[in-house]
Amino acid sequence: MKLGIIGFPGAGKTTLFNALTGQNLAVGMVGERQKGANIGIASVPDERLDYLGEVYKPPRVVHATVQFVDQAFVREGGKKKELGEEFLSNIRPVDALMHVVRCFEHPAYGEADPLGDIEALEGELILADYLVAEKRLERMEHERKKGKPCRAVEKELLEKALSILEEEKPLRFSQDVVNSPELRGYSFLTAKPMIVILNEDEDRKVEVDIDTIERRHGPCLRISAKLEMELSQLSADEVKEFMEDFGVSELARDKIIRASYELLNLISFFTIGKDEVKAWTIKKETPAVKAAGVIHSDMEKGFIRAEVVSFEDFVESGSYQNAQKRGKVRLEGKTYVVQDGDIINFRFNV
Ligand SMILES: Nc1nc2c(ncn2[C@@H]2O[C@H](COP(=O)(O)OP(=O)(O)O)[C@@H](O)[C@H]2O)c(=O)[nH]1
Numbered sequence: 001m002k003l004g005i006i007g008f009p010g011a012g013k014t015t016l017f018n019a020l021t022g023q024n025l026a027v028g029m030v031g032e033r034q035k036g037a038n039i040g041i042a043s044v045p046d047e048r049l050d051y052l053g054e055v056y057k058p059p060r061v062v063h064a065t066v067q068f069v070d071q072a073f074v075r076e077g078g079k080k081k082e083l084g085e086e087f088l089s090n091i092r093p094v095d096a097l098m099h100v101v102r103c104f105e106h107p108a109y110g111e112a113d114p115l116g117d118i119e120a121l122e123g124e125l126i127l128a129d130y131l132v133a134e135k136r137l138e139r140m141e142h143e144r145k146k147g148k149p150c151r152a153v154e155k156e157l158l159e160k161a162l163s164i165l166e167e168e169k170p171l172r173f174s175q176d177v178v179n180s181p182e183l184r185g186y187s188f189l190t191a192k193p194m195i196v197i198l199n200e201d202e203d204r205k206v207e208v209d210i211d212t213i214e215r216r217h218g219p220c221l222r223i224s225a226k227l228e229m230e231l232s233q234l235s236a237d238e239v240k241e242f243m244e245d246f247g248v249s250e251l252a253r254d255k256i257i258r259a260s261y262e263l264l265n266l267i268s269f270f271t272i273g274k275d276e277v278k279a280w281t282i283k284k285e286t287p288a289v290k291a292a293g294v295i296h297s298d299m300e301k302g303f304i305r306a307e308v309v310s311f312e313d314f315v316e317s318g319s320y321q322n323a324q325k326r327g328k329v330r331l332e333g334k335t336y337v338v339q340d341g342d343i344i345n346f347r348f349n350v
């Protein structure tokens, strides 16, 4: 899973990127544009996996990972006003967007205007998508005139997309557009799920109209990237102490990863063994045979069955053997829909 961090200069993208990935890249470089995108990995926190690690004590406990791409806001050079190729080529392939919005006053960028900033950047994304749809439709019309056969469904969907974009609305709320295989290849920016990250000063909050933002753009999370970056540079014990002292139950980093999991309809299943306990990421509603394929294509091809125990049943039983004795380890076939937290042992032929 790949998440693109976008937002205007000074919004706190790189600060948040550092907090999420544990890196320590320079932040606040006004005027000095970041070269290329910063790319980093964050592991997905999961207490269930930690528990399994405690039980099995294998040499490796492998968390699922998420990739973050911190992309500076860049326009094309010269007179052009459109988003630049660099931005587009780095952001087109991501699965979801995290739109960081500055809600604190900044010496170089002035007062905070969260809603204004969101609308302005969303407007840029809408324009980029509009240009793609328009160009494609023009091409289709050109081909039609030359007597070439026309892909009617694709054309109709593109026209629908164009009319939404014309109203200056993003595509992500139109299920027809988002779910259509015909449009997938276009990688429309506004068709991607998006979380709005309201980046606030810890001690000086500004008024933000969250209802409006959620209705027009997407779900909001309020964080302080600066504080979160400071926390990411501390030891685990120091972080624990901080959380206890300030009554914080969850770090923003964990909140963001959890929210992106939900947004993308993702769940985890686990594999256990002497050498390794590991979490795997799949979409909700994935059948067992496809989940096997996430581990290895041979497992999918030679799938026989899946031995499955839910995490809760495992904990109640105390061990795998006990779960088996109590009849909690089920034998499931190819079409079994894998549930979040399933512990699975795949049987397969090679
Ligand atoms: N007060 C405050 N400042 C922040 C916060 N997050 C980032 N900053 C500051 O804002 C400036 C720009 O941050 P940076 O991450 O480089 O923004 P980017 O241009 O979007 O990558 C830096 O000076 C940060 O220290 C925050 O939550 N509160």
Ligand SMILES: [Mg+2]
Pocket: 013, 014, 015, 034, 072
């Ligand atoms: Mg930056």
